[in-house]
Amino acid sequence: MNKNRQFLHKLKDFKLTEPESKKEYNEILFSPVSRVYSIITILLSFGRDKSWKRRLIRMLPLVSAPRVIDLACGPGDICFLIARKYKMARVIGVDLNQGMLEKAEENLKKSYPRFRNRITFKKGDMNHLEYVDSSFDVLTGSYALRNAPDLGSTLDEIRRVLKPGGTAAFLDFSKSHLVLLQKIQLSLLSFWGRLWGLVFHGNAEVYGYIAESLKEFPDARAFSRLVETKGFKIKGKQSFFFGLLCITVAEKIS
Numbered sequence: 001m002n003k004n005r006q007f008l009h010k011l012k013d014f015k016l017t018e019p020e021s022k023k024e025y026n027e028i029l030f031s032p033v034s035r036v037y038s039i040i041t042i043l044l045s046f047g048r049d050k051s052w053k054r055r056l057i058r059m060l061p062l063v064s065a066p067r068v069i070d071l072a073c074g075p076g077d078i079c080f081l082i083a084r085k086y087k088m089a090r091v092i093g094v095d096l097n098q099g100m101l102e103k104a105e106e107n108l109k110k111s112y113p114r115f116r117n118r119i120t121f122k123k124g125d126m127n128h129l130e131y132v133d134s135s136f137d138v139l140t141g142s143y144a145l146r147n148a149p150d151l152g153s154t155l156d157e158i159r160r161v162l163k164p165g166g167t168a169a170f171l172d173f174s175k176s177h178l179v180l181l182q183k184i185q186l187s188l189l190s191f192w193g194r195l196w197g198l199v200f201h202g203n204a205e206v207y208g209y210i211a212e213s214l215k216e217f218p219d220a221r222a223f224s225r226l227v228e229t230k231g232f233k234i235k236g237k238q239s240f241f242f243g244l245l246c247i248t249v250a251e252k253i254s
Helices: 003-008 019-034 037-044 049-058 077-085 098-111 151-161 179-201 205-216 220-229
Strands: 067-071 090-095 119-123 136-142 162-173 232-240 245-252
Touching: 037 049, 037 179, 037 205, 049 077, 049 136, 049 162, 049 245, 067 077, 077 090, 077 098, 077 119, 077 136, 090 098, 098 119, 136 151, 151 162, 151 220, 179 205, 220 232, 220 245
Parallel strands: 067 090, 067 136, 090 119, 136 162
Antiparallel strands: 162 245, 232 245
8 A cells, every 4th residue: 555545544643733743644645636636626616716816816916027936836826827927927836745746847848838937846845945034025825824734833934035015815715703604614615525535535534634624724813813913914805605715915014
């Protein structure tokens, strides 16, 4: 039994509340997920994933020739949209999982060869980015922060690598501060994710983890407060699916 198959049989052994366990969980989980990521994001979002990502890009500021980093870049969707928006941008996509990076490189080669000189994909940990302070004008992440091993440390790292006045923009699952609504949201998300985990992998936990990780993630209000305490000013927010998805755009305070 290979490493990935062993992992799929012991998902419940990982503890999402422990940073190192969560990091290992995400690093291995996305190897089997990388092969079906594009189709599963469409199914999980009822076909709205691409629309949400385009909205994220439209909410970014106009910058002439920005240096941009995309965290948990997956197959490169956000990187390609950024390269379209900013004609002179230099874009780095970072992901913990090698399978995702290989898929991103494949997509770059096959579908976006015109961006070959402007987009680079690298393996990396969002809690320990290998870039000097104030390296980037824009930082993005789609479904990234919820997977952060330590959210507070990740936000500190994001602030470190952003230039003063730089923009951080995130698209991720969210939940209400209202307890009853939160329970409904998590139950629906758990059912929908577990269903497609069974269909694609024969294991409900593969996408059931989305709801489990969201349980440990701050609610919408608490998340905004945390971002602000980390040295950012919220510049824009937009929710979808009755608050189950949210885009947050923040500016680093000088």
